[in-house]
Amino acid sequence: MTFTIELERESDGRWIAEVPDLSGVLTYGETREEAVARVQALALRVIAERLEHAEAPAELLNVTFQAA
Numbered sequence: 001m002t003f004t005i006e007l008e009r010e011s012d013g014r015w016i017a018e019v020p021d022l023s024g025v026l027t028y029g030e031t032r033e034e035a036v037a038r039v040q041a042l043a044l045r046v047i048a049e050r051l052e053h054a055e056a057p058a059e060l061l062n063v064t065f066q067a068a
Helices: 032-054
Strands: 003-008 015-018 026-029 064-067
Touching: 003 032, 015 032, 026 032, 032 064
Parallel strands: 003 064
Antiparallel strands: 003 015, 015 026
16 A cells, blocks of 8 residues: 655745545654654554554555655
8 A cells, every 4th residue: 555645844944744544644844854754654653553453454564655
């Protein structure tokens, strides 16, 4: 499964990164790269939690991120 990362720059210079397909997976970073790294880490934690509790299909075992 491929997850899209949406990026936006705030007026104060911070970057927001979000994975819209995973509710609540949104992070900030001082740089674009930092925001992307943080949102990927958070998304992986959410996916792991869902797998651990049998709340996600096995197809999520192959995960790819694509910055939009």
